[in-house]
Every structure is written in structure tokens, then in C-alpha cells.
Amino acid sequence: MFEREPNIDIVFRNGLKNLEVLPPADVWDSIPPMPMKQSRLRIISGIAAGVAAMVSLTLLVSWFVRNNSTPVLLSEVTVPGSDLRDVSIDIAKAAPVTRPAEAKTVNFTATTTPSEPAGLSDMEAMEDIPPELTASADLPEQDGPTGEPLKLFSDEITIINAGRFDGADENLKTTLPDLKGAKTEKRFLLGASLSPAMGFSRSGEDVRLAELINSEKSRPAYTTGVSVAYRISDRLSIQSGIGLSSIGQTISDVAVYAGLSDYYSVKSSYLYSVETASGLILAGNTDLYLTGTRDRVGTLIPVNMADPSKYKLTQVGSDIQQIFRYLELPVMLRYKLIDRKVGLNVSGGVAYGFLVDNSAYTGEGSDLIRVGHTEGVSNVNLSSQLGFGMEYNISRKIIFSLEPMFRYYVTPISDISGSLYKPYSVGFTSGFFFKF
Amino acid sequence: MAKDKDIIDGCLSGSRRDQELLYRRYSPKLYAVCLQYAGNTEEARDVLQEGFIKIFENLSHFSHEGSFEGWMRRIIVNTALERYRNRYYLNRVDDIDEVTEPEAEPDTDDFAGLEAFDLLNMIMELPPKYRVVFNLYAIEGYSHKEVGEMLGISEGTSKSNLSRAREILQKKVMILTGVTKRMVNV
Numbered sequence: 001m002f003e004r005e006p007n008i009d010i011v012f013r014n015g016l017k018n019l020e021v022l023p024p025a026d027v028w029d030s031i032p033p034m035p036m037k038q039s040r041l042r043i044i045s046g047i048a049a050g051v052a053a054m055v056s057l058t059l060l061v062s063w064f065v066r067n068n069s070t071p072v073l074l075s076e077v078t079v080p081g082s083d084l085r086d087v088s089i090d091i092a093k094a095a096p097v098t099r100p101a102e103a104k105t106v107n108f109t110a111t112t113t114p115s116e117p118a119g120l121s122d123m124e125a126m127e128d129i130p131p132e133l134t135a136s137a138d139l140p141e142q143d144g145p146t147g148e149p150l151k152l153f154s155d156e157i158t159i160i161n162a163g164r165f166d167g168a169d170e171n172l173k174t175t176l177p178d179l180k181g182a183k184t185e186k187r188f189l190l191g192a193s194l195s196p197a198m199g200f201s202r203s204g205e206d207v208r209l210a211e212l213i214n215s216e217k218s219r220p221a222y223t224t225g226v227s228v229a230y231r232i233s234d235r236l237s238i239q240s241g242i243g244l245s246s247i248g249q250t251i252s253d254v255a256v257y258a259g260l261s262d263y264y265s266v267k268s269s270y271l272y273s274v275e276t277a278s279g280l281i282l283a284g285n286t287d288l289y290l291t292g293t294r295d296r297v298g299t300l301i302p303v304n305m306a307d308p309s310k311y312k313l314t315q316v317g318s319d320i321q322q323i324f325r326y327l328e329l330p331v332m333l334r335y336k337l338i339d340r341k342v343g344l345n346v347s348g349g350v351a352y353g354f355l356v357d358n359s360a361y362t363g364e365g366s367d368l369i370r371v372g373h374t375e376g377v378s379n380v381n382l383s384s385q386l387g388f389g390m391e392y393n394i395s396r397k398i399i400f401s402l403e404p405m406f407r408y409y410v411t412p413i414s415d416i417s418g419s420l421y422k423p424y425s426v427g428f429t430s431g432f433f434f435k436f
Numbered sequence: 437m438a439k440d441k442d443i444i445d446g447c448l449s450g451s452r453r454d455q456e457l458l459y460r461r462y463s464p465k466l467y468a469v470c471l472q473y474a475g476n477t478e479e480a481r482d483v484l485q486e487g488f489i490k491i492f493e494n495l496s497h498f499s500h501e502g503s504f505e506g507w508m509r510r511i512i513v514n515t516a517l518e519r520y521r522n523r524y525y526l527n528r529v530d531d532i533d534e535v536t537e538p539e540a541e542p543d544t545d546d547f548a549g550l551e552a553f554d555l556l557n558m559i560m561e562l563p564p565k566y567r568v569v570f571n572l573y574a575i576e577g578y579s580h581k582e583v584g585e586m587l588g589i590s591e592g593t594s595k596s597n598l599s600r601a602r603e604i605l606q607k608k609v610m611i612l613t614g615v616t617k618r619m620v621n622v
Contacts, residue, residue: 020464034492
């Protein structure tokens with residue numbers, strides 16, 4: 001049998017169907033912004049950062065392959081004579097090396113008799129060269145006029161680790177300084193750097209943001225990491241790498257007490273929120289009671305429960321420290337203004353940062369207590385960097401760099417739409433670079 | 437006026453303005469739902485806040501296939517129930533199998549003079565266990581079995597609570613409208 005629905009149910013259902021009641025005005029202010037879905041621009045930025053990293057890696061690999069698979073070639077063998085004439089040996093007409101073996105770099109010492117023009121009559125390795133490094137070839141008599149330099153070309157001779165030059169009238173000891181040749185350029189630099197900085201904030205014309213920033217103090221920032229640079233030309237180089245940067249700020253007008261969970265327990269991911277210039281801190285630590293000025297602190301606890309005088313709480317902090325750490329992939333161009341032992345250069349570029357740590361703490365030193373995290377912080381950001389610095393060539397392979405660096409965040413720290421919070425920092429980048 | 441889908445897309449792309457637009461558009465209706473379940477404005481305020489946080493957190497899961505308002509309403513109702521369970525789980529009543537229906541009830545025409553706010557106030561004045569069952573059964577349309585599962589009570593308890601809620605509401609209506617005659621169901 002069909003059971004008829006009581007009239008009173010119908011009346012209430014229909015009567016309430018279109019009922020609207022305006023909620024209290026402050027409810028909206030207590031709702032945190034929802035995190036932003038990754039936009040296309042951010043995805044492209046991420047891809048670009050990945051490409052930059054791949055280019056760096058490719059350059060590194062290509063260098064490694066080149067230096068481990070190509071035989072060492074003599075670009076030029078120069079035999080300095082006492083009469084200050086360079087004696088070069090052209091062995092284009094030389095008989096082929098009869099005992100091919102593994103190529104190695106060998107240093108020879110050569111001497112010439114001052115009264116005699118330099119000629120290739122005999123040439124042998126120095127006594128301290130192991131026998132297996134001695135090269136041997138049948139060289140023809142010198143064709144050119146006496147005293148005319150003989151030349152060796154890199155594609156015409158290969159030093160091998162066994163064999164012997166012979167067939168000369170006299171022994172000729174010669175030194176072949178740096179057979180790889182002084183002209184072999186060290187195009188790569190590998191280095192580690194540390195860049196402490198002080199951060200600053202810019203509020204633009206946003207009145208609320210300016211009000212928030214006024215009571216927020218930037219924490220010391222730093223960037224550290226490893227870099228690989230490639231010299232495009234004598235003065236211009238491109239640099240990339242990977243690093244970790246940390247920025248943050250201290251919110252000073254918030255007091256934090258511990259022990260709330262003894263009195264109030266609710267199934268919620270957070271109980272308090274703190275409005276900051278870089279987003280909304282959600283206090284996931286539900287044992288903490290937060291109170292503050294400037295209408296920063298919001299709470300899910302009903303008003304009649306949010307009275308600290310009812311509870312026996314211990315103050316554990318008088319501020320909150322927001323810390324953001326980013327994994328960074330920089331791409332920088334560097335131009336040497338002065339290329340000497342102590343050089344000057346200018347540099348500029350961008351760095352893509354990927355958020356790896358987003359935490360808010362209270363307390364000091366080893367007594368730091370995690371409060372929660374900041375909602376609405378961008379997972380990816382882009383910063384621009386400009387530097388003007390000094391390089392000191394400690395040796396032919398090691399460079400010390402000291403460079404004042406200005407950094408400005410191109411994209412806002414916060415995901416909150418319309419936020420203008422873009423910090424900037426000024427610091428010193430210092431580090432050591434190794435040429436190879 | 438912007439379409440819901442455009443506002444939802446805006447919210448998903450992080451636009452705080454679209455989030456506020458969504459809130460302004462639907463919060464009055466949803467706040468009324470909160471009041472039905474909460475019984476007082478403080479509790480309703482908290483339910484609305486928590487509910488909207490969940491709406492924004494789960495917005496990407498909305499499939500655009502059903503009613504968006506209905507989807508949000510379900511989230512609000514579930515939030516209210518969650519708070520109800522947390523708060524009143526210790527005050528569960530024992531199962532009552534015997535259900536007493538009111539002897540008579542007024543005709544719908546007799547409620548013509550009642551404003552929606554009067555109805556809302558009547559529901560808010562109900563004891564929590566009657567109010568929540570009445571809302572779920574009579575307003576939302578759930579069965580006693582479903583109500584029992586949602587609240588962790590038996591079907592019998594759900595029926596008895598509903599019966600008691602109707603009885604109380606009926607008396608209130610009669611007092612408010614001055615209806616004294618006894619109407620008999622047809």
C-alpha cells in the first residue's frame with residue numbers, strides 16, 4: 001500500500017526550499033583561499049627550467065666524452081733553440097709509426113747545440129720517461145734549408161706509448177712543453193657557491209598588503225649550490241646548475257600558546273589561521289592557541305570557546321617564522337669586463353624555483369615548534385638576478401668569485417590571485433670555480 | 437551574470453575573486469541549510485565556514501554532471517552531520533520500536549500564512565536528535581535506513597525521532613496559525 005507523505009513534511013520542505021539567509025559578514029574572511037591549479041605558464045616555466053638543466057647536463061657529458069675518447073694529438077712540437085729560434089719538426093714525410101699503441105701525453109726535453117742549426121737528426125725521450133712512453137719513427141732527412149723551422153701538425157703525428165725516434169746523427173734532447181698545447185682552451189667551470197642575502201618586500205598599492213608587511217620582518221635569505229659554466233667566447237659564458245634557496249619572514253604581532261588540546265579537541269586539519277603577505281598560515285598544530293593584533297588571526301573555534309583566560313596555557317612564542325625553501329635551476333649569462341688575474345664581470349639571468357619546504361615555526365633556537373604551513377604559496381616561481389662582481393684567478397685552474405647580487409622575484413610568492421607580494425634581496429655570492 | 441562553470445574554472449585557476457563570487461552567490465541558501473541543522477547561529481556559522489572550505493578543496497572533483505547547488509548542499513549537510521556526530525554521540529537515545537503517529541494533522545492550506553522564517557525557527561527549536569532526523573528524512577528525502585546509517589542509530593530510533601519531531605512541529609504550527617480544528621488524513 002502506498003504510504004502518503006504527511007502534509008507537515010511537504011509544507012516544511014516546500015517552505016524552506018528557497019529560503020535564503022544572509023550569513024555573518026566575517027565568515028568569508030575566515031575562509032582561506034583555495035590553492036591554485038598549475039597554470040599553463042607555470043608548466044611552461046617548469047619545462048624551460050628542465051631544458052636548462054638538460055642543456056647543462058648535455059654540455060657536461062659532451063665534454064666528458066670528448067676528453068675520454070679522442071687521442072691526444074700533437075698540435076705543434078716546438079723545440080726552442082738557444083739562438084732563440086724555434087725549431088719545429090715537420091714529419092709530414094715521416095714514415096708511419098710502426099707500433100700503434102695507446103696514445104698518451106708525453107713531455108720531452110730537447111736541447112740544441114747553440115752553434116748548430118736545429119735539425120732533427122736524433123731525438124729521444126728524457127731519461128726519466130718510462131720506456132713504454134718512448135715513441136719511435138723513421139724520419140727522413142731534413143728537406144728544407146738549414147735553420148728553417150720544421151713543423152709538426154696535429155693530424156700528422158701521434159705520440160704512442162711505445163716506439164722510438166731514431167736515425168739521427170746526433171742525440172737531440174728536447175723539451176716539448178705541454179704537448180696538449182697552450183691553445184687548448186678550458187671552456188668549462190665547475191664550482192660551488194654560497195650567497196647570503198637580506199630580503200625586502202614590496203607591497204605596491206595594496207593597502208592591506210602594506211599593513212601586513214609593516215609588521216613582517218624579512219629573515220636572512222641564502223642560496224647555495226653547484227654551478228657549471230661554459231665559455232661561449234673569451235669573455236662571455238653561460239652558467240647553470242642546481243641550488244637550494246631559502247627565504248622567509250617573521251610575523252611579530254602574534255603570540256602563541258601551547259596546551260589547547262587539553263581543553264578543546266575537534267576533528268579539523270587546523271584551528272587557527274594567520275594572514276600574512278605571502279599567504280595564509282594554517283596552524284595544523286591543534287595544540288597551539290594563537291592570538292594577535294591587526295586582525296591577522298582567524299579561528300574555527302567558536303567565539304565562546306576562544307577565551308584564553310579559561311585555559312591554563314603556556315606561551316611558547318611571540319612571533320611566527322615563515323620559511324620557504326626552493327630547489328633552484330638558474331640560467332645566467334656572464335660577461336667579463338676585465339679579463340685579467342683580477343677580473344670584473346657582469347652577470348644576469350633567471351632562476352626557476354620549485355618549492356620543497358613550506359613551514360611556519362614559533363619559538364627560538366632548538367625550541368622551535370612547528371605551527372603549520374602557509375596556504376596559497378606558489379609551487380613554482382621565477383626570479384631574475386643581476387650581479388656585478390670580481391674574479392680572482394688563484395691559479396690556472398681555480399678561480400675565486402665574489403659578486404654582489406640583486407635578486408627580484410618576477411612571479412609573486414603567493415598563489416592568491418592579485419597578490420603583489422614580490423620580495424627582492426641584495427646579497428653577496430661567493431664561491432670557488434674549477435676550470436677544466 | 438557569470439555561469440557557474442566559468443566561476444568554477446576561475447576558482448580552480450586560483451582566482452580569489454571567483455571564489456568570493458561563488459561564496460556570495462550560494463552562501464545565503466547554504467547558510468539557511470546550516471541553520472536548519474545547527475540550531476543556532478554560532479554553530480551554523482562554523483558549519484558554513486567548514487563547509488565552504490571543503491567545497492573549495494573538492495571543487496576539482498565536481499564532474500559538472502549533476503546540480504552544482506545540490507553537490508554543495510550535500511557537502512554542507514555532511515559537514516553539519518559530522519559536527520553533530522562529534523558533539524552528540526554520547527547522547528544517543530535507546531532504540532524505540534514503538535512508533536506513535538500523530539492522530540491528526542492540519543491541511544497544507546492551513547500553513548499558508550506561515551513565512552519561511554517561521555518554519556526555520558520551528559526546526560531550530562527542535563531538540564538536536566529530532567531536528568537532524570526530521571531534516572534528513574522530511575527535507576532531504578533519505579529513508580530511515582539511510583538516516584540510521586548516517587547517524588549511527590537504528591531504523592526504529594530514526595522513526596521514533598521523526599515521529600516526535602512531527603508531533604512537536606505540528607503543535608507549534610497549530611499554535612502559530614491558530615488552527616484548532618482537527619484534520620483527518622484522506
